[in-house]
Amino acid sequence: xxxxxxxxxAAAVVAIGAAVFxxxxxxxxxxxxxxxxxxxxxxxxxxxxxxxxxVLRRGWARAGALAIGGTALGGGVLLLADEGFLRSLSLxxxxxxxxxxxxxxxxxxxxxLPPAERPQRPVLFINPRSGDGKAARYGLPEAARARGIExxxxxxxxxxxxxxxxxxxxxxxxxxxAGGDGSQAVVAAVAAExxxxxxxxxxGTRNHFALDLGVDRRDVVGALDAFVDGGERVVDLGEVNxxxxxNNVSLGVYAAAVHRPGYRAAKxxxxxxTLPEVVASRxxxxxxxxxxxxxxxxxxxxxxxxxxxxxxxGGAAGAGSRPALDDGVLGxxxxxxxxxxxSGPGGRLPWRQWSTxxxxxxxxxxxxxxxxxxxxxxxPPVLFRVRPAVLRxxxxxxxxxxxxxxxxxxxxxxxxxxxxxIAAGHDPRRRAAADRSLPAGH
Numbered sequence: 001x002x003x004x005x006x007x008x009x010a011a012a013v014v015a016i017g018a019a020v021f022x023x024x025x026x027x028x029x030x031x032x033x034x035x036x037x038x039x040x041x042x043x044x045x046x047x048x049x050x051x052x053x054x055v056l057r058r059g060w061a062r063a064g065a066l067a068i069g070g071t072a073l074g075g076g077v078l079l080l081a082d083e084g085f086l087r088s089l090s091l092x093x094x095x096x097x098x099x100x101x102x103x104x105x106x107x108x109x110x111x112x113l114p115p116a117e118r119p120q121r122p123v124l125f126i127n128p129r130s131g132d133g134k135a136a137r138y139g140l141p142e143a144a145r146a147r148g149i150e151x152x153x154x155x156x157x158x159x160x161x162x163x164x165x166x167x168x169x170x171x172x173x174x175x176x177x178a179g180g181d182g183s184q185a186v187v188a189a190v191a192a193e194x195x196x197x198x199x200x201x202x203x204g205t206r207n208h209f210a211l212d213l214g215v216d217r218r219d220v221v222g223a224l225d226a227f228v229d230g231g232e233r234v235v236d237l238g239e240v241n242x243x244x245x246x247n248n249v250s251l252g253v254y255a256a257a258v259h260r261p262g263y264r265a266a267k268x269x270x271x272x273x274t275l276p277e278v279v280a281s282r283x284x285x286x287x288x289x290x291x292x293x294x295x296x297x298x299x300x301x302x303x304x305x306x307x308x309x310x311x312x313x314g315g316a317a318g319a320g321s322r323p324a325l326d327d328g329v330l331g332x333x334x335x336x337x338x339x340x341x342x343s344g345p346g347g348r349l350p351w352r353q354w355s356t357x358x359x360x361x362x363x364x365x366x367x368x369x370x371x372x373x374x375x376x377x378x379x380p381p382v383l384f385r386v387r388p389a390v391l392r393x394x395x396x397x398x399x400x401x402x403x404x405x406x407x408x409x410x411x412x413x414x415x416x417x418x419x420x421x422i423a424a425g426h427d428p429r430r431r432a433a434a435d436r437s438l439p440a441g442h
Contacts, residue, residue, distance in 0.1 A: 007105070012422035015102035022095030046071075103415075106422050109214070111401040113231025116394055119174035119197065122149045122227045123167045125160065125187060126203070127179030134203040135178050138220045147224050149176070164190045172196070174227055174394070178220075180204035181247050181372040185237075189244035192237055192390040199226035199394045206373075209246045212309070212322045213393055214401040226394035231401060235325040237387040238308035240371065241378055244387075245308060250370040251361060251382070252288060252303040252335075289362040290334075293354050298334075306384050307331035310355050312405045323405040328388035329355040359384040 124144045126135045135141070141151040152167065154160060164175060164187055177187035178201035191198035201224065202210035202217040210217050213235070215226075238245045289299050305311070309322040310331025322331065335351045361367070363380040370376070395401050407418070 007108075009106075009422055009425055011102045011105035011108075012419045014098065015106055016419055016423055018095050018098040018102060103419065106419055107407045107415075109400045109402045109404055109407050111214070111406075113233050113395060113397075113401050116197065116230055116232035118229075119227055121172050122174035122176060122199075123172040124149050124151045124176040124178060124199075124201065124224070125164065125167075125183070126151055126153045127160075127177075127183050128153055130179040130183065130204045132205075134220065138203070140178055140201070140203065140221065140224075143221045143224055147228055149224060149227055154179075160186045161190065168194055168196065174199070176201055176224070176227065178203040181207070181209045182374040184209050185244050185246045185372050188237060188246055188391055191392070192244075192387065195392070197227075197232065197392045197394045199223065199230070208321075209372075212247075212325055212403045214395055214399060214403060214406075216396075216399045219396075219399065222396055222398065225396035225398070229397045230394040231397060233326070233393050233395065233401065234389045235391050235393055236308060236328060237390055238306070238330060238384065239387055240306070240369075240384050241382060243371065245372050247372045248305055248307040248311070249372075249384070250303060250305050251367055251378075252301050287363045287365065288367070290360065293356065301334050301336060303333075303335040304361060305333040305335075306359055307333070308386070310353065313351070313353070319405070321403050321405045323403055325403070326389065327355070328386060329357055330359055330384055330386050331355055332359055357386050357388075 124140070126140055128135055141153065144151040150172075152163060154163070160183060167175070168190065174197045175187050175191045176199035177184050181204060184200055184204075188198055188200075190196075200207075200210045200213055200215055201220065202215055203220050204210075207215075207217045210223070213233075215223055238249070240249050287299075288301055288304065289297065290301075290304065291297055307322065307330065309325045309327060310329070311322055311333065312319050313333070331353065332355065333351060333353045361380070361382040361384075363382075366377045366379055367382060368375070369378050369382075
């Protein structure tokens with residue numbers, strides 16, 4: 001743990017030093033070679049901004065930011081190389097590259113979890129149909145036996161909850177699930193109820209819960225090492241009308257999307273891109289009623305998304321994931337129907353977010369819902385609450401152990417503050433948790 005902290009701290013110091021060097025050099029070169037140096041300064045600033053946004057963004061946003069920085073550098077070379085500025089541009093490029101690489105290293109999400117005692121009778125439940133047969137392709141049953149873990153395969157028609165409780169009654173001292181997030185919720189609920197350690201094996205389609213726990217979704221077999229050399233962390237669970245969920249529950253018109261082909265392949269981070277199509281065809285949900293944190297009664301949302309923890313939306317790094325699963329709150333996201341005058345962070349569909357330990361939605365009829373990606377119908381009133389710190393999660397020592405968005409803040413200034421805190425030896429996750437505790441939404 002100390003070694004990883006030292007490495008992260010050193011990377012933050014290097015990143016800050018490289019940023020100061022690059023900007024100072026650019027200003028000095030511009031002042032000493034005015035007016036031609038002004039072009040160099042502009043190029044330097046564009047390169048720096050592109051590199052920094054490349055740290056804070058993901059996907060196409062990251063690629064675009066880096067492309068802008070690279071284009072600015074290339075343009076500077078073409079415009080200024082014949083004026084004797086090639087050396088200066090090379091220094092700026094070197095400083096920017098060091099800045100980008102070191103900042104990425106400083107925001108590394110790997111954590112060293114407290115070591116946990118190896119269980120004596122761990123049991124792994126396997127859904128062979130999940131993830132298009134991923135468990136069989138990776139040889140999970142054999143890999144489990146090699147680690148002293150008893151595999152139990154779900155047969156057609158079997159009740160997972162009954163199988164898990166039977167295993168506990170027969171002496172299982174640790175529980176793992178290889179399957180989709182709906183199945184993960186069933187096993188996690190029993191593990192929380194009995195106080196047993198639990199491991200999430202990412203053999204489902206998208207494995208959102210595994211991602212936010214810090215399990216490497218590409219390392220299906222390696223996730224079994226959670227019961228061999230794993231560390232332990234304690235996380236929350238969500239509950240809706242008495243049923244446990246690990247990710248989220250969606251109400252409103254988007255709940256209908258869980259019946260669509262390809263829904264399971266969609267990610268939360270593309271919710272704001274795909275939702276307008278659903279809303280345009282289905283309108284809104286006038287019968288849903290809820291109360292804002294300010295005490296105002298509201299009706300007719302497009303979607304209400306209640307998460308076990310708050311989701312990060314937008315184009316920031318880690319978008320579509322939850323920075324934490326141990327804040328003891330539900331994350332509420334309400335998306336309003338589109339209108340000619342509406343605007344907001346989501347573009348076509350305005351949205352608001354806030355956190356709360358409990359939430360209630362009323363209606364005059366049963367409400368279609370998507371619970372961890374599975375279709376359901378809930379009787380009103382729909383009562384949500386968080387079960388704080390109830391699930392003991394084991395994670396393999398070589399897996400990250402934290403969400404992709406656990407360290408990386410949103411916004412350039414927040415990221416700079418985080419770098420300074422890391423360089424000073426502070427844990428950035430503690431500050432991030434404090435920031436998340438601030439009220440949001442309206």
